[in-house]
Amino acid sequence: MSYTFTVSPDFSPDHISGWYIFNTWLQRQTCEAIHLEMFNDFDELHAAIHNDQIDLIYANPYDAAMLVREKGFLPVAKAAGESDExxxxxxxxxxxxxxxxxxxxxxxxxxxxxxxxxxxxxxxxxxxxxxxxxxxxxxxxxxxxxxxxxxxxxxxxxxxxxxxxxxxxxxxxxxxxxxxSQISVIHHALLVGPKFQHQRDAMTELLTAMHHDEKGVAILKSLGFSAWEKVDDEETEFMIDLMDTLAT
Amino acid sequence: MISDMQPDDIVGDFKEVYLQLYNSIKRRILYTDIETPYPDGKLIVSTTDLDGTITHVNKSFVEMSGYTEEELIGAPHCILRHPDMPPAAFKDLWNTVQKGEKWQGFVKNLRKDGGFYWVKATVIPNIRKGSVVGYTSVRRKPSRKKVEECIQLYPTLF
Structure with missing residues (x-):
């Protein structure tokens, strides 16, 4: 079975190759076939989400809210020390x-x-x-x-x-x-969809240890951050609540 | 816990009043005319349990309120209650969020040093596994025009 991974279209163009390298690394580590699909804009991404075509996503906070609350996605990790401002x-x-x-x-x-x-x-x-x-x-x-x-x-x-x-x-x-802005608690996060949740714990372990080896450090650098940090359910729920308060 | 305000904490000339808070709690309030401007780009965030007891505050909350995090956690959210705020506003807030809905309004908050700051506040219930487990309040910079309207309106609501 093959899974589909995507990245929110707001990623920096400088990091596009980094995401492909990360995807290759992820496939090797999880022994799963994962296809990286990049969408040109949010309309295309939202259509794919709507049609349940996404299994893993590095999502922006706005989409994370919808994915967690409506599509049953669960958080895995975020870029350590990074927030969206x-x-x-x-x-x-x-x-x-x-x-x-x-x-x-x-x-x-x-x-x-x-x-x-x-x-x-x-x-x-x-x-x-x-x-x-x-x-x-x-x-x-x-x-x-x-x-x-x-x-x-x-x-x-x-x-x-x-x-x-x-x-x-x-x-x-x-x-x-x-x-x-100096909001600090709104951030992108890597989420897993219902079909990939059997890998959630293993992925958390793999990602949070990634900065301990040389190859992992190089891949992280190509993504533009230094380490992954675990995100738990409540932290994500809190961020979604916060986004809800802003959406008026 | 909530205690009376102390003159030693107050900066500038102050007035004194006793405010009837929730249940039968009465608090001695010392307040001044000194406004602290809302900082650009920041959000003040806090969460409370179902009774309105503060369980989480962010750094901006600590900075703007003048209290330490230790003083805020475990205190009732009405520690910020300014005597110029009509009780009807808070009654409306609680009625709204207890129905599971979002409340929004302009609020004059009281600082530990007796001063005040205006915010645009949004409060939502935190729903986990179908049940309300607490409330999140997020405050942002209000428009001055809206604040001026509230300065005219609120005294008529007592």
Whole structure:
């Protein structure tokens, strides 16, 4: 039997080869046939989830909520010391220096990354902005969000903090950060679906020991973090509750 | 446990009032006019058990409330109750979450030093295996316009 593994489409393009290497490693360690399927965008991913085509996923917090509560997925591990944070930025040349100065109708550039958009919209609330009184500018990626700001096609942009930090210095120097979230408890997590849960305990053991051997360290490096950390059910439930409180 | 506020903890000129909290508990409140601005980008998070006793707080909660984590864990959540908040707001909160629904509102919270801070609060029941086991409260930065509306409205609700 073959299983399907996928990664939330918001991963950094720099790490795509890392996920393929990780998948090969995972197959060897678990002695299971696992196919890595990468989706181009969240629409494609959500269709696959809806059709129960996914057995393992490195999911963003927004999808994790749905996968755990509605699809019976269970958490295994997360990247140690990492959390998902969002940034609100404008062009360096903008006269705006604080979120509160933004006005209704403002052009807001963001991607289809649902949790980052959620965190970003929360940071725009102090200006009385919500999804009904902004002008959305949908972008295919975070560099495109930056491009919209630099070309004055958007007034403000919502970024995944990690993606913002990965922009070139040339681009970053032309942007001004208004707010960076410090939420700390929202994070991506590796989840296993109902058909793969017989491997949950073994995977937890394998992943949390991965940073102890040289090969594991190299693979982790290619994924962009230093170690996996166990995530228990309650920690995930807590994160989902927290996401629920933000979704209004 | 909840104890009376002590003058030594208060920063600035203060007023004194006794607040009737849940059951028959009365608390001496000492409060000032000093507002602490809500920090950008942060969420204040806490969980309570079914009785409203605090079981978890995050770092932002500790920083904004002025209490230590040790003082907060085990204390009733109404340790933050400011005398300017109409009791009807909290009655509505409890009625809503006890029905298993989400509550949202703007709240003026009391600090240990007698000062205050405004938040936009959301409270949801924590449902585990079909049963409510506690409540999570998440506070975020409110819009100033909404706060000004509450400053006008709340005194009329007593």
């Amino acid at each position: 969002a940034i609100i930025a404008v062009a360096e040349s903008s006269a705006v220096n604080a979120v509160e100065e933004l006005k209704q109708g403002v052009r807001v550039a963001y991607t289809d990354d649902p949790d980052v958009r959620l965190m970003g919209m929360i940071m725009l609330e102090p200006a009385d902005l919500n999804s009904e009184n902004i002008t959305p500018v949908l972008a295919g990626s975070y560099p495109v969000v930056a491009k919209h700001l630099l070309k004055n096609e958007a007034d403000v942009g919502i970024f995944l903090a990690e993606a913002f930090d990965d922009l070139s210095n040339l681009i970053k120097n032309q942007l001004k950060v208004l707010v960076r």
